[in-house]
Amino acid sequence: MARAHDIGGLKGLGRVEMEQDEPVFHSEWERRVFGITMATLGKGLFNIEQFRSGVEEIPIVPYLESSYYERWIATLERNLIRAGVVSEDEIDARTTELSHRPETEVGRREEPEFCEMLLGAIHGGMSPERELDAPKGFEIGDRVVASGTEVLTHTRLPRYVRGKTGVVVRLDKAFVFPESNAAGDGENPEWCYCVRFEAEDVWGPNAENAAPVYVDVWESYLVAA
Amino acid sequence: MGEHDDTVNYPSLRTRAIESLLVEKGILASDAVDRVVSTYEEDIGPLNGARVVARAWSDGEYKTRLLENATGAIAELGISGMQGENMVALENTSEVHNVVVCTLCSCYPWPVLGLPPYWYKSPEYRARVVVEPRAVLEELGLELDDSQELRVWDSSADIRYMVLPERPAGTDDLSEEELTELVTRDSMIGVARAGTS
Known part of the structure; x- marks a missing residue:
């Protein structure tokens, strides 16, 4: 069991198609979706984990059939509705109105101070690193097993390493724990680690064309092997 | 498109x-x-990453700093920002080739590479590059030597990765600025070599 986004190792997908001289955005609405998302994230209406979780709630068939920024529209709507700032009925009604009068201009309002704050964050960063007093549970070289527990809400442990054994190769900082923050239960930071999994341990004996995979993992996803 | x-x-x-x-x-x-x-x-795109790579090719001490503390070394060039707060640089050599993916969504080092291309965010790349990376790289035009160890890095948490591609042969006489022009976005993801389009 996993949500639609957790597709590492999924078989049956076709070639990777590259677009030559690809533009940053493919249409005006993609520009606006990206900008609206960044601006409403910046207002604190939802957090990045809730945004990702909203993408993951898309059922797998529409997930695979929709474009990248169509998935952003879906999670943007979900998160704005959950934040209580707009209702689905309002969005539906406005969409219908606009389809009848597509020439209608979208209104404008400006907030220069917020704009400067947001641009400052874009250029300066907003690290999810947090102070943590607890000692690190693992050291470089430790053999660890990734949790095999099913998680049906937001998680950052890819399904393809669940229950698999690997070796800690890098100690990272303590970062906000996504499962907790997505659920609105606070940041609850944990130490993070980079774990190397050998191809045959992940994919089994048919892994001759595979390679070791390095996965970044929060501490509570790991137990000592 | x-x-x-x-x-x-x-x-x-x-x-x-x-x-x-x-x-x-x-x-x-x-x-x-x-x-x-x-x-x-x-303003923010792969030219930033190319400057980092060209500096590392030109200045051995800078390269050492980049591989030890990528976030700090990148900031030396005035480059920082959202989705690049915790950077790790991976060095490609004749022995080891690194390639980066985010299987769960589209995590990508925005300050050095800009927003990711469509193929990087596609289910095809995300699903396949972890399980059949050599086949995916071949489709994308990159044939590795059999002797090269391939490593796949899944950006599943808050580290953002950039690849330091191998400096192309025959470029000893080039200036740092000229070297910048050899560094493609795809070479910094690990799906191409530098110096090829």
Whole structure:
């Protein structure tokens, strides 16, 4: 069991198609979706984990059939509705109105101070690193097993390493724990680690064309092997 | 795909519906939307990463700092920002080739590479590059030597990875600025070599 986004190792997908001289955005609405998302994230209406979780709630068939920024529209709507700032009925009604009068201009309002704050964050960063007093549970070289527990809400442990054994190769900082923050239960930071999994341990004996995979993992996803 | 003029399709209508409602409710700053978009269309892109790579090729001490503390070394060139707060640089050599993916979504080092290309975000790349990386790289035009160890890095947490590609042979006489022109976006993801388009 996993949500639609957790597709590492999924078989049956076709070639990777590259677009030559690809533009940053493919249409005006993609520009606006990206900008609206960044601006409403910046207002604190939802957090990045809730945004990702909203993408993951898309059922797998529409997930695979929709474009990248169509998935952003879906999670943007979900998160704005959950934040209580707009209702689905309002969005539906406005969409219908606009389809009848597509020439209608979208209104404008400006907030220069917020704009400067947001641009400052874009250029300066907003690290999810947090102070943590607890000692690190693992050291470089430790053999660890990734949790095999099913998680049906937001998680950052890819399904393809669940229950698999690997070796800690890098100690990272303590970062906000996504499962907790997505659920609105606070940041609850944990130490993070980079774990190397050998191809045959992940994919089994048919892994001759595979390679070791390095996965970044929060501490509570790991137990000592 | 290129640019579409599609003001009446469903995603466009839906987006305009959301934007107009948020503006009316006094929640959305239109100037912030404009500025964010123009920042990623015009200011932040793979040229930043190319400058980092060219500096590392030209200055051995800088390269050492980049591999030990990528975030700090990148900041020395005035490059920092959202989705690049915790960077790790991976060195490609004749022995080891690194390639980067985010299987769960689209995590990518924005300050050095800009926003990710469509193929990087596609289910095809995300699903396949972890389980059949050599086949994916061959499809994308990169044949590795059998002796090269391939390593796949899944950006599943808050580290953002950039690849330091191998410096192409025969470039000893090039200036740092000339070297910058050899560094492609794809070479810094690990799906191409530097010096090839």
